[in-house]
Amino acid sequence: LHYHPGNASFAVHALLRELALPFELQLVDRARAEHKSPAYLKLNPNGQIPVLVDGEVVLYETVAIMLHLLESHPNAGLAPPVGSAQRPHFLKWMVWMTNTLQPALMQYFYPERLVAEGNAAGAAEVKARAIAKVGECLAQLDEQMQRSGGPWLLGASYSAADILAFLLCRWTRGFALAPAREYPHIGPYLQRVLGRPAVQQTIAAEGLAAPLV
Ligand SMILES: N[C@@H](CCC(=O)N[C@@H](CS)C(=O)NCC(=O)O)C(=O)O
Numbered sequence: 001l002h003y004h005p006g007n008a009s010f011a012v013h014a015l016l017r018e019l020a021l022p023f024e025l026q027l028v029d030r031a032r033a034e035h036k037s038p039a040y041l042k043l044n045p046n047g048q049i050p051v052l053v054d055g056e057v058v059l060y061e062t063v064a065i066m067l068h069l070l071e072s073h074p075n076a077g078l079a080p081p082v083g084s085a086q087r088p089h090f091l092k093w094m095v096w097m098t099n100t101l102q103p104a105l106m107q108y109f110y111p112e113r114l115v116a117e118g119n120a121a122g123a124a125e126v127k128a129r130a131i132a133k134v135g136e137c138l139a140q141l142d143e144q145m146q147r148s149g150g151p152w153l154l155g156a157s158y159s160a161a162d163i164l165a166f167l168l169c170r171w172t173r174g175f176a177l178a179p180a181r182e183y184p185h186i187g188p189y190l191q192r193v194l195g196r197p198a199v200q201q202t203i204a205a206e207g208l209a210a211p212l213v
Helices: 009-018 038-043 062-072 087-109 120-148 160-170 186-194 197-206
Strands: 051-054 057-060
Touching: 009 062, 009 160, 009 197, 038 051, 051 062, 057 062, 062 087, 062 160, 087 120, 087 160, 120 160, 120 186, 160 186, 186 197
Parallel strands: none
Antiparallel strands: 051 057
């Protein structure tokens, strides 16, 4: 797994540990822009982290990698089985996280990519709108936590969706207003995910420091 501490790769890393699979970590040195190097761009032409090399299969896109691992280990109990009532909702939340919540977070972290070079006022506007969009998303997530009856996103069973939700919520920990931990249902939920041994092992292996969420 080509990873960088706390990046999207965390979700794959924690899933590999939850599945108790053997794997090797390969640090991508962002300070040296290794993810933009010709060698890395051969693995992922988008220059983004993570990449999983699984035998002959070289995969990028966090959710695709997670679904690939889950499909390879259908009896691990980390996703509702195909044909179950929860399965379509599992797919919906995985895609929603990668396609709606994550892009809003990316706009928050990289607003300058959406405006002309040097347009600081434009970037600030993008960032403000991204915060508002993330807030809408977190409200939806909070409502789902309540509706599911907990303790997990989909209800009684922990799944890979919880790992991804935890990571994306964690990225809001520096928000001045309403980080995920302050939402009434998400806050205690993040503590429950933090209690998972695989999550703790991932945090330790990546050397993540407090505040964790
Ligand atoms: N859609 C990709 C996005 C991955 C992504 O945004 N990775 C970030 C780190 S969390 C990254 O590589 N950022 C560097 C960049 O975009 O230049 C995925 O879900 O895997």
